[in-house]
Amino acid sequence: MCHSGTRSAIGLMTVPKLPVACWLALRQRLGTYAFVVVIAVCPVAARADLPSDHGIDAARVRAERLPAWGTDGRVLYSTCTFPDFVNAIAFVNRLVAPAETRGHHPDLAISYNRLEIALTTHEAGGLTELDFALAEDIADLIANAEDLSPTCKPHR
Numbered sequence: 001m002c003h004s005g006t007r008s009a010i011g012l013m014t015v016p017k018l019p020v021a022c023w024l025a026l027r028q029r030l031g032t033y034a035f036v037v038v039i040a041v042c043p044v045a046a047r048a049d050l051p052s053d054h055g056i057d058a059a060r061v062r063a064e065r066l067p068a069w070g071t072d073g074r075v076l077y078s079t080c081t082f083p084d085f086v087n088a089i090a091f092v093n094r095l096v097a098p099a100e101t102r103g104h105h106p107d108l109a110i111s112y113n114r115l116e117i118a119l120t121t122h123e124a125g126g127l128t129e130l131d132f133a134l135a136e137d138i139a140d141l142i143a144n145a146e147d148l149s150p151t152c153k154p155h156r
């Protein structure tokens with residue numbers, strides 16, 4: 001019953017996409033009170049694209065395999081320092097291609113030669129495969145960016 005669907009207006013649950021006739025039949029069968037209870041208990045965590053508690057642990061295990069990436073279970077993050085601002089911006093420019101290819105974009109914060117990279121799927125409110133795929137792309141960029149001398153660590 002609880003599967004990925006339209007996020008409800010109150011944002012606390014997912015309302016499965018069913019024809020109106022189904023909803024009316026369900027309400028008639030359950031009665032209005034039970035119908036509301038059923039709808040209200042569909043937890044967001046039941047969505048296939050949101051990590052449940054198990055998913056958060058799994059995210060941490062997967063992040064450990066990614067050099068220089070850490071996670072709190074909802075966001076993947078890495079902080080890279082460069083010799084100077086020019087190199088930091090040059091690296092940011094190299095992020096454009098994989099982000100545009102995947103249609104998935106990092107959250108970036110730059111302070112002089114320090115670049116903080118955060119990956120999460122905003123539309124899902126947490127980590128999805130896109131975040132791990134883009135993290136692997138960025139790990140490859142880091143490994144091949146000797147000319148920019150990045151030092152990246154798995155913390156914020």
Ligand SMILES: C[C@H](O)[C@H](O)[C@H]1CNC2=NC(N)=NC(=O)C2=N1
Nearest residue numbers: 103104105106120121122123124
């Ligand atoms: C329409 C466009 O593809 C979407 O808005 C994409 C863009 N890039 C994105 N990037 C990230 N990190 N999360 C998203 O939910 C997301 N959505």
